[in-house]
Amino acid sequence: MELPVSFADYTRTLLGDEDYKELVTSLESEQSVSIRLNPLKPFAFRSGEHAVPWCTSGFYLEERPTFTFDPLFHAGCYYVQEASSMFVEQALKQYMGEEPVVMLDLCAAPGGKSTHIRSLLPDNSLLIANEVIRNRSQILAENLTKWGHPDVVVTNSDPSDFTPLEDFFDVILTDVPCSGEGMFRKDPVAISEWSPENVEICRQRQRRIIADIWPCLKPGGILIYSTCTYNTKENEENIRWIRDEFGAEVLPLDVAEEWNITGNLLQGESFPVYRFLPHKTQGEGFFLAVLRKPGMSVRNSGDKQLISLAIAPETPGLRVEKSREKGRKVQGKGKQTPGLSKEQLAILQKWIFTADKYEFIQKGGNVSAFPKCYIPELSALQSSLRIVQAGLEIAGQKGKDWIPCHALAVSGILVSDAFPCEEISYEQAIAYLRKEAVTLSDAAPRGVVLLTYKHVPLGFVKNIGNRANNLYPQEWRIRSGYLPETVVKVHS
Ligand SMILES: C[S@@+](CC[C@H](N)C(=O)[O-])C[C@H]1O[C@@H](n2cnc3c(N)ncnc32)[C@H](O)[C@@H]1O
Numbered sequence: 074m075e076l077p078v079s080f081a082d083y084t085r086t087l088l089g090d091e092d093y094k095e096l097v098t099s100l101e102s103e104q105s106v107s108i109r110l111n112p113l114k115p116f117a118f119r120s121g122e123h124a125v126p127w128c129t130s131g132f133y134l135e136e137r138p139t140f141t142f143d144p145l146f147h148a149g150c151y152y153v154q155e156a157s158s159m160f161v162e163q164a165l166k167q168y169m170g171e172e173p174v175v176m177l178d179l180c181a182a183p184g185g186k187s188t189h190i191r192s193l194l195p196d197n198s199l200l201i202a203n204e205v206i207r208n209r210s211q212i213l214a215e216n217l218t219k220w221g222h223p224d225v226v227v228t229n230s231d232p233s234d235f236t237p238l239e240d241f242f243d244v245i246l247t248d249v250p251c252s253g254e255g256m257f258r259k260d261p262v263a264i265s266e267w268s269p270e271n272v273e274i275c276r277q278r279q280r281r282i283i284a285d286i287w288p289c290l291k292p293g294g295i296l297i298y299s300t301c302t303y304n305t306k307e308n309e310e311n312i313r314w315i316r317d318e319f320g321a322e323v324l325p326l327d328v329a330e331e332w333n334i335t336g337n338l339l340q341g342e343s344f345p346v347y348r349f350l351p352h353k354t355q356g357e358g359f360f361l362a363v364l365r366k367p368g369m370s371v372r373n374s375g376d377k378q379l380i381s382l383a384i385a386p387e388t389p390g391l392r393v394e395k396s397r398e399k400g401r402k403v404q405g406k407g408k409q410t411p412g413l414s415k416e417q418l419a420i421l422q423k424w425i426f427t428a429d430k431y432e433f434i435q436k437g438g439n440v441s442a443f444p445k446c447y448i449p450e451l452s453a454l455q456s457s458l459r460i461v462q463a464g465l466e467i468a469g470q471k472g473k474d475w476i477p478c479h480a481l482a483v484s485g486i487l488v489s490d491a492f493p494c495e496e497i498s499y500e501q502a503i504a505y506l507r508k509e510a511v512t513l514s515d516a517a518p519r520g521v522v523l524l525t526y527k528h529v530p531l532g533f534v535k536n537i538g539n540r541a542n543n544l545y546p547q548e549w550r551i552r553s554g555y556l557p558e559t560v561v562k563v564h565s
Pocket residue numbers: 158179180181182183184185186187204205206209231232248249250251278282
């Protein structure tokens with residue numbers, strides 16, 4: 074592997090000769106493959122895999138499966154994610170507590186950390202996952218939809234568009250764009266794009282992003298900062314800058330010694346930061362630090378009383394929101410969704426669990442379910458940001474009928490007997506995911522049928538007898554016509 078000379082010089086000085094040599098050797102070895110399981114979608118995962126120690130749902134795999142040809146991958150049963158970045162779990166576990174939170178993942182595409190975070194947030198929390206690049210925000214929306222948790226808003230905005238949302242979020246993750254030194258093994262393009270000038274551009278961009286988003290964090294709120302690069306300019310120096318510029322407190326995490334995580338490498342500083350170096354820890358290069366915004370605030374607005382507390386590191390729990398515990402008065406509660414008859418609404422409500430928790434919002438020819446208690450937050454988001462999707466798309470209008478949306482099929486709150494189900498074979502599942510026509514058994518009923526593979530919902534078809542119309546989203550279909558001779562799967 075040919076590394077840029079100035080990268081080599083800088084990193085050798087940073088790590089020392091011996092460590093640097095080991096780093097280079099590890100970059101020349103094969104990277105490990107890991108996945109994170111979706112707790113909403115259990116399946117027969119191949120046992121005997123080796124667990125990622127800092128992530129309860131993460132596993133290293135012995136060989137690289139052919140994910141594209143695994144229907145359970147498309148069903149959102151697991152996410153392919155390199156192991157170091159699963160460390161975000163430790164920051165959330167140690168500083169989030171059990172109260173519902175409103176969390177922002179600011180630089181979220183393709184959604185590795187967003188899907189992980191969504192599985193970790195306390196019940197009744199809301200996740201806003203943002204991506205500034207429009208086509209990447211679509212991929213983010215796709216991955217979060219497949220993950221199946223309904224209480225998510227996907228946005229496509231620049232960090233500066235968030236600035237008016239003052240004191241809005243309890244937790245913010247900034248997995249900032251960086252020079253990507255930690256991806257050299259995984260992605261050769263990262264090597265060709267690397268230069269000292271780019272490191273400087275990244276450092277300035279990262280500071281701009283933090284300055285834009287800082288007012289949105291509640292006093293006492295938590296900022297998780299991460300990169301996948303090694304240099305201290307984009308890492309420790311930025312953490313020091315956040316500390317000094319905004320008075321943030323840099324927080325420690327409990328980590329096991331055997332994880333071999335490396336600490337602060339900035340001369341003269343010892344604030345806690347967590348570095349993953351591939352010759353020491355099984356995964357790619359990664360850096361993470363946790364900061365707390367100073368202050369304590371009590372906000373009262375109408376029936377909302379929000380109290381954010383600056384809590385000592387050893388005390389879990391970020392905020393007490395009394396109104397959410399009691400059940401807030403909800404805008405539009407009991408109102409009939411315009412355009413939907415009462416009878417139609419009653420049908421849609423039977424399709425999801427905890428329908429009472431949701432407001433059914435009709436926009437154009439679609440109906441989505443959005444948590445009632447966050448309708449005020451949604452209005453505020455709509456006033457500043459470009460919303461890609463909010464909540465769970467339940468149904469689309471076709472003539473007089475309401476056809477269930479694909480997002481409902483793969484959602485974790487679909488009522489299992491809301492639609493007749495048909496279990497399909499591997500070959501049928503691949504044909505379905507390629508959006509080819511599918512022929513069901515003679516016993517399959519006419520109308521909308523939920524297809525399952527290994528008993529996990531894959532999507533809907535409309536069975537018209539001699540064939541079934543494939544309702545899988547056109548833009549998500551498997552485009553490859555090729556099928557590998559041996560398909561390596563992660564399940565039995
Ligand atoms: C490290 S990647 C995020 C990976 C993601 N968090 C995950 O775990 O899958 C950084 C993201 O920041 C986005 N980005 C690029 N420039 C940005 C900017 N100026 N402000 C905010 N985000 C930016 C990139 O498009 C990219 O999706």
